[in-house]
Amino acid sequence: MASTHTSTPSAPARASAGLTARDLALIAAFTALMVALFPVKLAVAGPTPIVLQNLALMLAGAVLGAKRGFYAALLFVLLAVVGLPVLASGVRGLAVFTSPSVGFVVAYPLVAWVIGRLVELRAPRVSTWWVIVACLVGGILVSYALGVPGMAWRSPKLTLATAATYSLQFIPGDLVKAVIAGVVAAGVHRAVPGLLPAPRPRRTPTSA
Amino acid sequence: MLTGTYVPGRSLVHRATPGLKLVLLAVFLVPISIWQTPLLAGVSAAVVLVGFAVARIPLRYLLAELKPLRWFLAVLVPYQWWALGLEAALQLLVGLVISVAAASLVTLSTRVSDLLDTVQRGLQPLRRLGVDPDKVALTVSLALRAIPVVRDLLHQTLEARRARGLERSPRALATPLVIRTVRHAERVGEALAARGYDD
Numbered sequence: 001m002a003s004t005h006t007s008t009p010s011a012p013a014r015a016s017a018g019l020t021a022r023d024l025a026l027i028a029a030f031t032a033l034m035v036a037l038f039p040v041k042l043a044v045a046g047p048t049p050i051v052l053q054n055l056a057l058m059l060a061g062a063v064l065g066a067k068r069g070f071y072a073a074l075l076f077v078l079l080a081v082v083g084l085p086v087l088a089s090g091v092r093g094l095a096v097f098t099s100p101s102v103g104f105v106v107a108y109p110l111v112a113w114v115i116g117r118l119v120e121l122r123a124p125r126v127s128t129w130w131v132i133v134a135c136l137v138g139g140i141l142v143s144y145a146l147g148v149p150g151m152a153w154r155s156p157k158l159t160l161a162t163a164a165t166y167s168l169q170f171i172p173g174d175l176v177k178a179v180i181a182g183v184v185a186a187g188v189h190r191a192v193p194g195l196l197p198a199p200r201p202r203r204t205p206t207s208a
Numbered sequence: 209m210l211t212g213t214y215v216p217g218r219s220l221v222h223r224a225t226p227g228l229k230l231v232l233l234a235v236f237l238v239p240i241s242i243w244q245t246p247l248l249a250g251v252s253a254a255v256v257l258v259g260f261a262v263a264r265i266p267l268r269y270l271l272a273e274l275k276p277l278r279w280f281l282a283v284l285v286p287y288q289w290w291a292l293g294l295e296a297a298l299q300l301l302v303g304l305v306i307s308v309a310a311a312s313l314v315t316l317s318t319r320v321s322d323l324l325d326t327v328q329r330g331l332q333p334l335r336r337l338g339v340d341p342d343k344v345a346l347t348v349s350l351a352l353r354a355i356p357v358v359r360d361l362l363h364q365t366l367e368a369r370r371a372r373g374l375e376r377s378p379r380a381l382a383t384p385l386v387i388r389t390v391r392h393a394e395r396v397g398e399a400l401a402a403r404g405y406d407d
Contacts (some may be wrong), residue, residue: 011267019278021397021398021401021405021406022394022397023397024397025350025394025400026390027347027351027392027395028350028354029351029389029392030393033386035358036355036358036362059386075347078348082323082324083312083314083315084213085276085322088280089277089279090278090308091277091304091308092311092315093307093311093312094237095310097237097308098240098307100300100304101280154241158288158291161384166284166287167285180379180382181397183379187387188383188390192387205245
């Protein structure tokens with residue numbers, strides 16, 4: 001089975017928190033990707049610029065899988081809370097927790113985890129459409145499930161319904177991003193096999 | 209690196225420990241987040257301005273810190289005005305600007321490395337829950353180091369895309385960028401492993 005050949009250079013045997021040096025480097029790199037991508041805005045259609053930051057979030061889950069995607073997003077939130085200017089909204093420091101976008105930001109690690117978990121179900125051969133489904137569930141369903149109540153909570157006069165109406169304008173952008181994430185993540189998995197943790201061992205492959 | 213935000217100084221604000229500053233910031237944010245009255249907003253704004261005066265940080269730094277908020281506010285405030293009226297929109301605007309200004313005072317007067325040291329120490333009690341503060345610190349420094357690397361990769365990929373005549377294709381940008389990022393991370397991982405990190 002040629003497709004199960006992995007490019008893992010370091011034997012991932014140690015498991016103090018279950019994370020190898022390679023895992024830490026990948027987590028750090030995707031946190032950096034989320035930070036580096038935020039100045040890139042695509043003015044596609046409509047009044048809302050499409051911010052690429054949550055595209056990077058979707059990719060963290062879809063490329064790294066649940067666990068490392070979760071940690072990459074968590075580290076990103078930690079950097080924002082400590083006060084580094086990493087969030088596209090410009091909110092930083094502990095003000096993250098009092099801003100109307102608190103729910104969306106707090107959801108980041110969970111979003112990456114859910115996307116990663118879904119993608120892992122089909123590892124190692126991940127199809128584009130499956131990643132898109134995963135990103136729709138994680139990046140839209142989970143994200144808005146926490147984001148909308150957060151917004152209603154932080155603006156006392158905003159009801160859940162009005163907060164939801166407001167959020168509708170971001171849905172088209174998120175759909176586009178889910179599709180891009182699907183195409184990109186599937187392409188990355190084809191180019192760099194062995195990124196996702198192997199699914200639950202069903203049978204040991206005959207080839208070593 | 210993201211160190212461009214620190215404004216050196218020897219004021220009381222600069223010399224206060226990062227932990228104390230973060231605690232004070234948290235305490236400061238509570239009332240303004242709960243009671244959004246004009247009086248409280250005025251008092252809070254005054255406190256922040258006094259903080260900047262004591263720290264001797266010129267207000268142009270504050271304005272630069274607040275500038276990235278403009279897109280967020282440009283989308284959110286008109287909607288609040290339309291949905292809930294001018295008063296609610298102003299409350300949101302003022303509350304958010306004051307909160308971010310207060311957070312900025314902390315980051316402008318504290319080195320990133322000192323903040324991260326404080327976080328590392330703050331995480332020590334979480335050891336019991338299986339959190340390894342040293343691992344967190346290592347990953348944070350790897351991430352900070354990776355930010356300029358990814359920015360370079362982004363520019364390389366943008367140029368390659370232009371050379372291929374695919375300026376408008378998001379796929380020709382994101383796929384190679386992510387692959388290059390992954391390859392960079394794998395090299396870093398190998399380097400760490402070669403130095404015995406996994407042993």
